[in-house]
Amino acid sequence: MHTQWEHRYAQRTQRMKGSAIRELLKLTELPGVISFAGGLPAPDVFPIDEFKRACMTVLEKQGPQSLQYGSSEGYQPLREMIARHTSRQGIGVTADNVMITSGSQQALDLLGKVFINHGDRIIVEAPTYLGALQAWNAYGAEYITVESDEYGIVPESLAEALRTSPKFMYVLPNFQNPTGITTSLERRKTLIEMADRYGVPIIEDDPYGQLRYEGEDIPSVCVLDNQIRAQNGVYTGNVIYLSTFSKILAPGLRLAWVIAPADVIRKLVLAKQGADLHTATFNQFVAYEVGHGGFIDQHVLTIRKVYSERRDVMLDALEEHMPKGVKWTHPLGGLFLWITMPKGMDSSEVFKIAVEKEKVAFVPGYSFFPNGGGENTMRLNFSYSNPETINEGIARLGRVLKSIV
Numbered sequence: 001m002h003t004q005w006e007h008r009y010a011q012r013t014q015r016m017k018g019s020a021i022r023e024l025l026k027l028t029e030l031p032g033v034i035s036f037a038g039g040l041p042a043p044d045v046f047p048i049d050e051f052k053r054a055c056m057t058v059l060e061k062q063g064p065q066s067l068q069y070g071s072s073e074g075y076q077p078l079r080e081m082i083a084r085h086t087s088r089q090g091i092g093v094t095a096d097n098v099m100i101t102s103g104s105q106q107a108l109d110l111l112g113k114v115f116i117n118h119g120d121r122i123i124v125e126a127p128t129y130l131g132a133l134q135a136w137n138a139y140g141a142e143y144i145t146v147e148s149d150e151y152g153i154v155p156e157s158l159a160e161a162l163r164t165s166p167k168f169m170y171v172l173p174n175f176q177n178p179t180g181i182t183t184s185l186e187r188r189k190t191l192i193e194m195a196d197r198y199g200v201p202i203i204e205d206d207p208y209g210q211l212r213y214e215g216e217d218i219p220s221v222c223v224l225d226n227q228i229r230a231q232n233g234v235y236t237g238n239v240i241y242l243s244t245f246s247k248i249l250a251p252g253l254r255l256a257w258v259i260a261p262a263d264v265i266r267k268l269v270l271a272k273q274g275a276d277l278h279t280a281t282f283n284q285f286v287a288y289e290v291g292h293g294g295f296i297d298q299h300v301l302t303i304r305k306v307y308s309e310r311r312d313v314m315l316d317a318l319e320e321h322m323p324k325g326v327k328w329t330h331p332l333g334g335l336f337l338w339i340t341m342p343k344g345m346d347s348s349e350v351f352k353i354a355v356e357k358e359k360v361a362f363v364p365g366y367s368f369f370p371n372g373g374g375e376n377t378m379r380l381n382f383s384y385s386n387p388e389t390i391n392e393g394i395a396r397l398g399r400v401l402k403s404i405v
Contacts, residue, residue: 015137034393035361036380039177039335042310044386045303046250047290054289058282066285072269072277074100074257075284081292082257086241090223093235096262099269102279104207104244104256108135110271111203111240114264115167116141123161123169125153127338127368127377129177129205132170143370148176150329152183155190162198169200173221175208175334178368178379182332185218192225195238202239207247207256210300212333213308222259240264245287247335248300253283307335307383313390314382321398323405335383338365341376342405350378350400358396 058066073079079095086093101107108131116122118140124132126145133143144164147157152173162169171191173183183191195202204221219227222241229237244256258268272278290296311331318328318339325342339362341347347364354360365377382390 012138012140015140017134017137030359033355033359033361034385034389034396036382036385036393036397037361037363038384039381040384041247041251041303041335042306042383045299045306047295047299050290050295050299051250051286054286058285058289062285066282068281070278070281070284072099072273073265074098074279075281075288077292078284078288079257081288082259086259090219091226091235091237091241091259093259097235097259097265099258099260099265099272100279100284101256101258101272102276103246103251103254104205104242105131105135106272106275107242107256107258108132108205110268110275111258112136112139112141113271113275114267117167120167121164123158123166123200124370125171125176126371127178127365127374128170128370129172130367132205133370145369145371148179148181150181152181152187153191155187155194158191158194162194162200166200168203169195170203170205171221172205172207174206174218175211175331175336177208177334178336178363178365179338180329180331180334180336181338182215182218183221188218188221188224192221192228192238196228203242204239205242207242207244208334209243210248211304211307211335213304213311215332235259235261237261245291248296248303249287249290253287255279255283255287310382310385310387310390311337313387314380314394317391317394318398321395323398323402325405326401335381337380337382339378339380341378341401343376345376345404347376347378350404353404354397354400358400360393360396360400362397 076095078100079098082098083093083095101110112135116136116139120141121144122136122141123144123146125148144161144166146161147154173188175182202221206220209220220241222237222239225237225239226235241259242256245253246256314337315330327340329338331337348366351362351364363379365374365379368374385393
């Protein structure tokens with residue numbers, strides 16, 4: 001018998017779509033292509049020497065334990081370290097509020113598994129992070145999109161969306177992927193107040209929060225919400241908070257964390273046990289060894305310096321090479337900026353010309369809109385390429401757009 005596998009796939013696979021970003025990453029392997037498509041941290045800021053030391057220390061002192069199965073919640077000292085760091089920000093959490101995941105993408109998938117029934121409405125920005133959409137499509141999520149401007153989610157648009165009885169709201173307030181926009185303090189407070197009024201929980205995704213290059217830090221939505229709800233300083237919030245070591249240490253570790261009420265953590269742990277039992281033990285031990293002595297705080301300063309320079313180079317190059325009618329965001333941090341071309345232009349068509357004629361790549365913006373739209377937009381990454389490459393790549397992109405606009 002020759003099995004016809006296409007007749008045996010679950011119905012949910014019909015909602016699974018390949019990541020345009022992951023496919024575009026293949027272009028970085030083509031000779032001569034300058035790619036602004038990926039969300040890649042710069043490999044030249046990976047703390048390789050620190051990892052060498054940490055790996056040897058872990059193997060010498062905790063070799064058997066680090067190579068053994070671990071708990072589904074995650075390595076206790078690492079969870080305690082994250083809880084201490086979070087408490088410094090103003091959220092009184094303990095290790096019981098922290099779960100380690102195999103990257104933020106797994107955290108998003110587990111949240112979908114725990115919370116989303118087929119047909120549940122989820123509020124997201126338009127555009128929003130593509131990885132969240134990919135994670136939740138398989139669970140049958142329906143997306144209610146809200147408008148954003150340079151200050152974040154527009155309150156009038158949010159009020160309309162909240163009246164649809166959504167399961168939860170998903171936001172990226174700091175240097176949003178894909179736009180690079182930062183939600184203002186006033187908008188964050190409004191978001192919390194409106195979510196509370198309608199009884200809608202918030203999932204705050206904050207992978208870039210420590211990568212600010214200008215301006216003052218703004219408290220996270222989780223911190224602000226905790227100031228309203230905390231009982232004797234203990235976190236009981238309406239906000240589930242996600243963050244990651246991928247942007248401040250290295251993405252190859254596949255280490256992230258969830259902060260949530262203890263009962264939510266227990267449900268997520270049950271979901272994780274059915275997924276991968278636990279996050280890689282050795283990676284957790286190494287991350288703790290690297291991070292527990294304060295190294296990460298110092299290393300983040302190095303990352304900020306490198307990425308800030310690259311952002312500035314890209315912004316200057318855009319000013320020099322872009323034709324009239326093309327606009328872009330000015331991110332205060334993070335890894336990305338967002339380009340908007342004149343209406344009627346199609347970034348997927350521009351992409352084909354850019355790769356074929358000028359060997360420069362980006363992510364067409366429509367990928368980040370769950371309900372359609374964004375055809376005249378694109379996302380550029382500035383963290384991965386060095387300044388010389390950024391200048392050359394933007395010059396190439398400018399030539400393409402000048403030939404079309």
